[in-house]
Structures are given as structure tokens and as C-alpha cells.
Amino acid sequence: MKTERLDAWTSEGRRVAVWRSAPEDFAPDAPIVVMSPGFARRMRDVGSIALCLVGNGAIVYRFDSIDHIGLSDGDIRNFTLTGMRQSMIAAIELARATENRRGVRLVAMSLANLAAYQVAAEDKDIERIMALSGVVDGHRTITEVTGRDYLSMAREELPAILPVMGHDVDPVPLWTDSRETRCLSYERTIRSLKAISAPVANCVAEGDPWVDVGECTTAYTDGDGGERLVIKLPYSGHDLGRNPVAVMTILERMASLAIGNGPMHDADPQAVLMPTFDAVLEARIAERQQDFSEQRAAKTEGSPAV
Amino acid sequence: MFTQNLAPVSLIDSVVFGDHDWLENSVEWQADLRLELVREAFAHHLASCPQYASFADRKGVTAEHIQTVDDLVRIPQLPTSVFKRQRVLSVPPDEIVMNFTSSGTSGTKSVIHRDGVTLHRLCGMMRSDSPLFGNYLDGMDETNSTIINLGPSRSDSGNVWFSYVMSLLEQMAPMQSYVVGSDLLLKEAVDDVRRSLVEMDKVFVVGPPFLVSDFCQEVIGAGAPLEGGDSLFVFTGGGWKNRESERMDRHEFNKVVGEALSLADPLQIRDVFNQVELNTLLVECEHHRKHVPPWVHAFTRDPVTFEPLPDGEAGVLCFSDATAKSYPCFLVGDDVARVLSGVCDCGRPGVTMELVRRLRGSSHAGCAETIRSTVQAD
Known part of the structure; x- marks a missing residue:
């Protein structure tokens, strides 16, 4: 897998760091996949998925969101879902401009699933959406993660800093974003899903404390704008990347959905070529080095990327 | 709206990769889990490895x-010498990812064929928050x-198990390796x-x-002290091998290393036990005892009668x-040790396990031997 660093720009002129990974040779109609890691995860954390997709002929664009950890502008302290959505749009437009094609598929992890739905609701050239532990009710998930319903509080009640998954977040930008755009609400998810005619799938662990399988099933029933598929994973936890044996099973299924062209529920996981153990390990270590070296370069340039 | 289900993850994977700290559970709880995990593995190898099934059949033992x-x-156990003579597999050959060897100072080397799942499980143990490492990391x-x-x-370790395992630590943090070709830099x-x-x-x-x-001697020879303080940690494995004559007992080793590197605490030095036939690292705790996780059953046998020995009694x-x-990782090893519950x-x-010495006459001197025999300090 060959990975190159590119820059995309949001409509407000902020830089989004993008990694483009492609096979040495690819077909003219190779699927273009834009992939977003979830909250508190970097694009290098989804390297094994990129490796698998590229190994099966796809061209993969990954990005770190603005106002987040990773190589893009801003700090996670100021995280908003709108920032994640703007970053996704920037990466999609970069992919289209680079590959000179409109059709793009989205792979989203966790909270990035909400951004994917909101983008696809307004972009008819999104061909399909696959999520892993995809959040459908952002308000409820954030309440579960933080232990309190901060989004329902009055602004003056908010703490100065909210620790979220090991990171200090200023709750005001997130709270304001949520109030102004309703981007974290379940109702917004349903509205988006109704507007998406492309196939949509979500792999959710039955023991996920932050995303409820039943909630996802209901959302897909209520937001039945096209084919909807829920894949139940008999695992516990939200961070499924921790179990590489489970990841290989999920990868096989996700890759078959991401690169396939027929109905998602008919996708054949057996047709997927899986990356070798060593290839996954090598890619993980190589991408960590690439990430660190880009961080060092950004510091030298005086960029705010962290 | 469609729903589909993926196959469940196995119990062994949920234990190896899960975030549950088994060390917080009682000895009995761990023993019950061990029974379930090892019995499941025994059933798998009986069903998937004809050589092992035949061996177990001759011993008259079933699941x-x-x-x-x-x-x-x-559970019938194989002498490690079996892996020097035969290709012993419990998966189809096309699932094998790598064939690992011991060094073998004399005669034929053991060859252990590992598939992706077996290697993933080893890697899954090697994370800083794994109970396997106690609080060391x-x-x-x-x-x-x-x-x-x-x-x-x-990439340079080839098929030598010990070097490969040590290099896998790189998944936890960036690593620089200082044996290049036959030179230790x-x-x-x-x-x-x-x-x-x-x-x-x-x-x-x-x-x-x-x-x-050698590293400590280089530091001392350089004449400039190295202030390790509470930031420098030393992780050893593989034993002394053909430099047995230079062996220091653990107390002396800690003293020499601690002084040379100015370590704040000798507990910053830990040792790990492994051998090419074993797929698990047994890591030392603060009291220099190697803890055995619940997916491994360790015990000792009388070297003459081969009968299992009681807790704490030195044996094979x-x-x-x-x-x-x-x-099938059901092994009679090449070490004399004590196992305590x-x-x-x-x-x-x-x-926990405490090594006493290598078995006399063992031709398998361990993988660190390969490094020793190829490395020349420059």
C-alpha cells in the first residue's frame, strides 16, 4: 500500500490533513472510499481497514478532523461535530478532484457516522455508507460517555473543561454546535437517513455501552430512505479495534460492503482478500512513523497541528 | 431493513484481548477459567491435528x-524434540504465516508453524495495559x-523466535534495533x-x-554516567546461553545494571520467560516471580517417574x-522450575513460576543463543 500526504481545505480555509492510499495499479472504476476515524482516534488508527480496502482494489482517503487530535488544524479542546462534517466534505472534494470522479463511498467510525449521514443527505453522489460502531443518537452517546447530560444544561452550568476519552474538551463549542444545528440529535439522524437513498450499513457490538443495537435498528426502520443493514457483532465494548481477531472478521465483512456494487445484504465476505498478519503490523508501525514525522514537520513550520 | 449476525468471538480471544484484569480474581476463579480455556484448546487440537489425536489416543485420553x-x-504432552522431527499442524498448511525456529546449539532446530490467529494472540498480550505485565508498563x-x-x-530477525518476539514490542512504542547483520552497535x-x-x-x-x-560495560567504559533515574527500564529475556560462565545471579545482575545505569529502583529491571514452542510471555513481577496467565496451565513433573509434582516442588x-x-502447545519443556499457586x-x-536451571543434556539452548553466536560487539 502506497500512502501519500495531501491537504484539503474547508470552506473556511482551514487545513485538513488527508492520507491517500492506493494500490500500485488500480482499475479506472476502482471504488473511492473516504474514511473517518471516530472521536479521539487518528487516521492512522484505521490503517488496517485502509490496508484491507486497498488490497481489494479501492482508493482510500483518510483524514484527521479539524479541532481534533491528529495532523489537521485546531485542537480537540474545541471539537464540534460540524468541524468533523466540514473536514469530511473537504476530504470528499479533494478525492473527487484528484480522481476526477464524483462517486464516493464513506466509511465512518463511531461519532463520525453522524457526520457521514449529514453529508450524504445533501450529496447524491455518495454511493454507500459503512459504519463501525456508528453512533445514531449523538446526544445519548455523549451523555453515556461523559456520565452526565451536559448538552441539556444551561450554558452557565457547563464546566470549564470536560474530560472525554482522555482528552480535555471545552464543552461550550460542542454545546453551541448541538443547539444551533441539532447535529447530535436522534431526530436529525432520522431526517438525514430519510434523505439518503444510497445503501447504509452499521456494524454494532451487542455489548457496546455507547451505541445500542436496538436504537440503530429503530433508526434504520424510521429512516428507511434506501437499503439499510445492521450487522450485529457478538462482542462487548465500543473500541472494537482492540481485538485483532474480531477485527479481521469485521474487516472482511466491512470490506465486502465497501467495495461491492450489489445490495449490501448480499455482499460476499469470502470474496475479500485479507491482509497478512505481518502486513497489518508493518503498516501500523510505518504509519505511526509517518504520523510522528508529519507532526515534527508541522511543529517546525509553526503549524498548530498536534 | 436487514439485520445480520457475525460469528461470536471465542472465549480465549475475549480473555486475551479483553480489558478484564484476571489478576483481580481469586486463584480458584483463574483455575476454573484455565480449565475451560485449556480444555477447549485440547478439543480443538484433537479434532484438527491427526498426529496429536493419534498420540492422545495411544495415551487413552479424550476431551x-x-x-x-x-x-x-x-492432557498428553509432547516433548519439544517432536518439533525438531515433524511438522505438527492443527490448521491447513495455507493458513501458516511464519515458521519459527529455535537456535538449537546442537542438532536439528525446533520449527513451530504459526498462523495469523496464533500470532495475533501473542501480539494481543503485548500491550502496555495487559495484566500480563502487572504495573511494569x-x-x-x-x-x-x-x-x-x-x-x-x-525484518532482520528472520525466523528466529526470540528476536521476533522482542521486536514485536515495537507495536507498543517506537523501537530502534541495534543488532545489524552480525554487529551489535x-x-x-x-x-x-x-x-x-x-x-x-x-x-x-x-x-x-x-x-x-555488554551494554552496561559500554556505559561504564564511556566514562560518562548515564542517569537512568526513574525513566529507564530494562527488560531481559532469553538467558545467558553460551556465556553461562559470565552468568550473574539475579541480585548481582540487578546491582550491576542498576549502578551502571543509575536506576532509581531495581524493580525497573524485569525478566520474561518464553521459548519457541510456547506462545505466551511469562513476565516477572516486582518479586521476580513469573506470572502464568489463566490461558496457560503450568506444572512440573518428576524427571524420573514423569508423574506430576505437587505445588512448589522443583521438576521438569x-x-x-x-x-x-x-x-498443539502441550509441552514437556527443557527447564527445571518450581510452580506455585x-x-x-x-x-x-x-x-507463578520460578526457573531453577536448564535440563542437563538438553540440546535446545534457546533462541537467545542465535543472537549470542552471531553478534560481535564492535
Whole structure:
């Protein structure tokens, strides 16, 4: 897998760091996949998925969101879902401009699933959406993660800093974003899903404390704008990347959905070529080095990327 | 709206990769889990490895015979020499990812064929928050730590198991390897440690004890003290091998290393036990006892009668490791050891192991031997 660093720009002129990974040779109609890691995860954390997709002929664009950890502008302290959505749009437009094609598929992890739905609701050239532990009710998930319903509080009640998954977040930008755009609400998810005619799938662990399988099933029933598929994973936890044996099973299924062209529920996981153990390990270590070296370069340039 | 279900993850994977700290559970709880995991592995190898099934059949043992924790000693165990003579597989050959060898100072080498699942399980243990490491790696992450490997990189380690395992530590933090070809670049390694102590919160020096000893001599010889303080950690494995005459007992080794590297606490030095046939690392705790996780059944046998020995009695060390999918990891080892069940002096309940010595006459001197025989300090 060959990975190159590119820059995309949001409509407000902020830089989004993008990694483009492609096979040495690819077909003219190779699927273009834009992939977003979830909250508190970097694009290098989804390297094994990129490796698998590229190994099966796809061209993969990954990005770190603005106002987040990773190589893009801003700090996670100021995280908003709108920032994640703007970053996704920037990466999609970069992919289209680079590959000179409109059709793009989205792979989203966790909270990035909400951004994917909101983008696809307004972009008819999104061909399909696959999520892993995809959040459908952002308000409820954030309440579960933080232990309190901060989004329902009055602004003056908010703490100065909210620790979220090991990171200090200023709750005001997130709270304001949520109030102004309703981007974290379940109702917004349903509205988006109704507007998406492309196939949509979500792999959710039955023991996920932050995303409820039943909630996802209901959302897909209520937001039945096209084919909807829920894949139940008999695992516990939200961070499924921790179990590489489970990841290989999920990868096989996700890759078959991401690169396939027929109905998602008919996708054949057996047709997927899986990356070798060593290839996954090598890619993980190589991408960590690439990430660190880009961080060092950004510091030298005086960029705010962290 | 469609729904589909993926196949469930196995119990062994949920234990190896899960975030449950088994050391917080009682000895009995761990024993019950061990029974379930090892019995499941036994059934898998009986069903998937014709050679092993035939061996077990000759011994008259079936999965149904393994009903209690005490029955685990009945699982037929293979001498490690079997792996020198035969290709022993419990998966189709096309699933094998790598064939690992011991060094073998005399005669034929053991060859262990590992598939992706078996290797993933080994890797799954090697994370800083794994109970396997106790609290040794607390606070270590890839942004604040670096590893100085007194061995070859993974790509240079070829099929030699010990070197490969040590190089896998790279998944936890960036690593620089200082055996290149047949040269151990001691000066460069020392310089790197000095540099890293300025830049990083935690610096780990890993390698066999004789190379750590060489590293310390290089530091002393350089004449400039190396202030390891509470930031430098030493992780050894593989034993002294053909430099047995230089062997220091553990107390002396800690003293020499601690003084040479100015370590704040000798507990920053830990040792790990492994051998090519075993798929699990047994890591030392603060009291220098090697803890056995619940997916491994360890016990000793009388060297003459081969009968299982009671807790704490020195004998031939035997293992049954449930993480090996591609080969039956039911082994009679090449070491004399004591195995104890109970609460360790470190406060953690479970099974611990204390090595006494290598078995006399064993032709298998371990993988660190390969490094020793090829490395020449420059």
C-alpha cells in the first residue's frame, strides 16, 4: 500500500490533513472510499481497514478532523461535530478532484457516522455508507460517555473543561454546535437517513455501552430512505479495534460492503482478500512513523497541528 | 431493513484481548477459567491435528476425561524434540504465516508453524495495559516512550523466535534495533539511550541479559554516567546461553545494571520467560516471580517417574498453552522450575513460576543463543 500526504481545505480555509492510499495499479472504476476515524482516534488508527480496502482494489482517503487530535488544524479542546462534517466534505472534494470522479463511498467510525449521514443527505453522489460502531443518537452517546447530560444544561452550568476519552474538551463549542444545528440529535439522524437513498450499513457490538443495537435498528426502520443493514457483532465494548481477531472478521465483512456494487445484504465476505498478519503490523508501525514525522514537520513550520 | 449476525468471538480471544484484569480474581476463579480455556484448546487440537489425536489416543485420553482442574495434567504432552522431527499442524498448511525456529546449539532446530490467529494472540498480550505485565508498563504509550532493542529488527530477525518476539514490542512504542547483520552497535545504542532520556518520559532497553551486561560495560567504559533515574527500564529475556560462565545471579545482575545505569529502583529491571514452542510471555513481577496467565496451565513433573509434582516442588517444567491454534502447545519443556499457586508476595493471586536451571543434556539452548553466536560487539 502506497500512502501519500495531501491537504484539503474547508470552506473556511482551514487545513485538513488527508492520507491517500492506493494500490500500485488500480482499475479506472476502482471504488473511492473516504474514511473517518471516530472521536479521539487518528487516521492512522484505521490503517488496517485502509490496508484491507486497498488490497481489494479501492482508493482510500483518510483524514484527521479539524479541532481534533491528529495532523489537521485546531485542537480537540474545541471539537464540534460540524468541524468533523466540514473536514469530511473537504476530504470528499479533494478525492473527487484528484480522481476526477464524483462517486464516493464513506466509511465512518463511531461519532463520525453522524457526520457521514449529514453529508450524504445533501450529496447524491455518495454511493454507500459503512459504519463501525456508528453512533445514531449523538446526544445519548455523549451523555453515556461523559456520565452526565451536559448538552441539556444551561450554558452557565457547563464546566470549564470536560474530560472525554482522555482528552480535555471545552464543552461550550460542542454545546453551541448541538443547539444551533441539532447535529447530535436522534431526530436529525432520522431526517438525514430519510434523505439518503444510497445503501447504509452499521456494524454494532451487542455489548457496546455507547451505541445500542436496538436504537440503530429503530433508526434504520424510521429512516428507511434506501437499503439499510445492521450487522450485529457478538462482542462487548465500543473500541472494537482492540481485538485483532474480531477485527479481521469485521474487516472482511466491512470490506465486502465497501467495495461491492450489489445490495449490501448480499455482499460476499469470502470474496475479500485479507491482509497478512505481518502486513497489518508493518503498516501500523510505518504509519505511526509517518504520523510522528508529519507532526515534527508541522511543529517546525509553526503549524498548530498536534 | 436487514439485520445480520457475525460469528461470536471465542472465549480465549475475549480473555486475551479483553480489558478484564484476571489478576483481580481469586486463584480458584483463574483455575476454573484455565480449565475451560485449556480444555477447549485440547478439543480443538484433537479434532484438527491427526498426529496429536493419534498420540492422545495411544495415551487413552479424550476431551471428556478433562472435567476438573486436576484433570489438566492428564492432557498428553509432547516433548519439544517432536518439533525438531515433524511438522505438527492443527490448521491447513495455507493458513501458516511464519515458521519459527529455535537456535538449537546442537542438532536439528525446533520449527513451530504459526498462523495469523496464533500470532495475533501473542501480539494481543503485548500491550502496555495487559495484566500480563502487572504495573511494569503503567503510563507507557507510543508518544512518551521509546524502546532500544539489543537485537535485530523484525525484518532482520528472520525466523528466529526470540528476536521476533522482542521486536514485536515495537507495536507498543517506537523501537530502534541495534543488532545489524552480525554487529551489535553498542556505542550507538548507548548514545540513543542518552538522547532518548532527554526527549522521552520512558526509555526501555530490551535484550538478552548478556547483551544488557555488554551494554552496561559500554556505559561504564564511556566514562560518562548515564542517569537512568526513574525513566529507564530494562527488560531481559532469553538467558545467558553460551556465556553461562559470565552468568550473574539475579541480585548481582540487578546491582550491576542498576549502578551502571543509575536506576532509581531495581524493580525497573524485569525478566520474561518464553521459548519457541510456547506462545505466551511469562513476565516477572516486582518479586521476580513469573506470572502464568489463566490461558496457560503450568506444572512440573518428576524427571524420573514423569508423574506430576505437587505445588512448589522443583521438576521438569510443562505447559499447556491455549493461545496456540496452529499447533498443539502441550509441552514437556527443557527447564527445571518450581510452580506455585496462591497469592504472590506482590499481592496478585494466581500461578507463578520460578526457573531453577536448564535440563542437563538438553540440546535446545534457546533462541537467545542465535543472537549470542552471531553478534560481535564492535
